[in-house]
Amino acid sequence: MKCIIIDDEPIARKGMKRLVDSRNELELLASFGNAETAEEFLEDNDVDLIFLDIKMPEIKGIEFAGRIPRKCLVIFTTAYSEYALDSYEVEAIDYLVKPIDPARFNRAVDKAISYHALLDSASVSAGEPAVGVADHIIVKADRRYVKINLDDIVYIEGLKDYVIIHLPEKRVVTRLTLKGIEEVIPASGFIRVNKSYIVSRDRIDSFDSNDVFIGDTEISFGASYREAVLSSLLGK
Template identity: 45%
Template sequence: MNCIIVDDEPLARQEMQALINDVSDIEILGMFPNAPSAIKFLETNSVDVIFLDIEMPMVTGLQFASQLPKNTLVIFTTAYPKYALESYELDAIDYLLKPVDKSRLQKAINKAETYKKLLSDETEKNTLESNTGDYLIIKSERRFFRINFADIKYIEGLKDYVVIYTGNQKLITAMNLKTIHQKIPHGTFLRVSKSYVVNINFIDSFDHHNIYLGENEVPLGDVYKKEFFRIYAGGSLNPEG
């Protein structure tokens, strides 16, 4: 897997380069001070992952990310937490706050590698075969899996795929999040952002920005917040804060 680094701060680019080399063998093809120079590079080069700053001159990282092809994965690196929800709306792989922690970077790269495999020819044929009664039949990695609705903790969408998380499995199938959400019980599963559906029975706690399911944390999108508070909290809390 390869990557590029896009950041308008020279020191930030150097620090990210050193961190990536320290935790992974991912190949760094280049480093760029702004989006236009990176765009020019992408015209003649294939890049798997872009480590992308957000607040940059000319073209912001968010604007740049919205123009990228589906098979290019983005990991945002920024000093500002306020862009996190918007980044997930763009199907970003991860959102790292500066100074970037090595363990968080390693986790983000591992996730990118998982999705790189997901987008490969080997996994493109995975699909949802059927849903019957209280379970789904999933074809994943050339095998069929029966997944009980009650065992699904949450479902993550990435472009034209979903990842279904249970207590001990992570299954990938070729289907968008909207379609699979239509095939599972809406009373139990809530859409909480553009990229996530959660099983309310696994929710431990939540705040105005995130939902916590054991060790897992998923973002709560502004568009879905009011409905989540109405259904899960019975409308007793103010979604605005």
């Protein structure tokens, strides 16, 4: 995967470069101290993944992420954990809190590689509305209509122009919006926890005031969703 680093701190860029160089699957094209220069680079170069600092002078990482090509995946880097929730607002696939732990970095890169391959290989035609029928939904994926039992859905993720439906043994990619999916699944069985995720209530193993846990997956509540989500999960 071709990647770039954007961070206004030279030491942070150096540390991130060292991490990137440790992964043979990543090809570092360039590093930038500001978003403006990086934006010019993106106009003439294909980039698959951006490691993007959230808090920068001039253009903030969140603002910049909304302007990059749709095909670019983003992993946010931040020294402030409270900014992590903002990553869901622009469909970043992960965020890393500085100082970045190498093991945590590798998990984020593994996810990026997996998602890049998934989206690159998916034969997704123009979007068609999902259809909700009793105990299942039907979506268009890989040039065919796919029946998905509601009980099999673990969680649903919005990413760029796609929706990824996570099932126990596979993932189904379809060109839809989360809103479109939300309209055909029962609210009694699913709950929207942030801008990018809908989770199955039955699949939730535990939760706290900030996150829901499904197996090894941790999904944070969006700030504007937290109160409603907690009230719903606690039966209030």
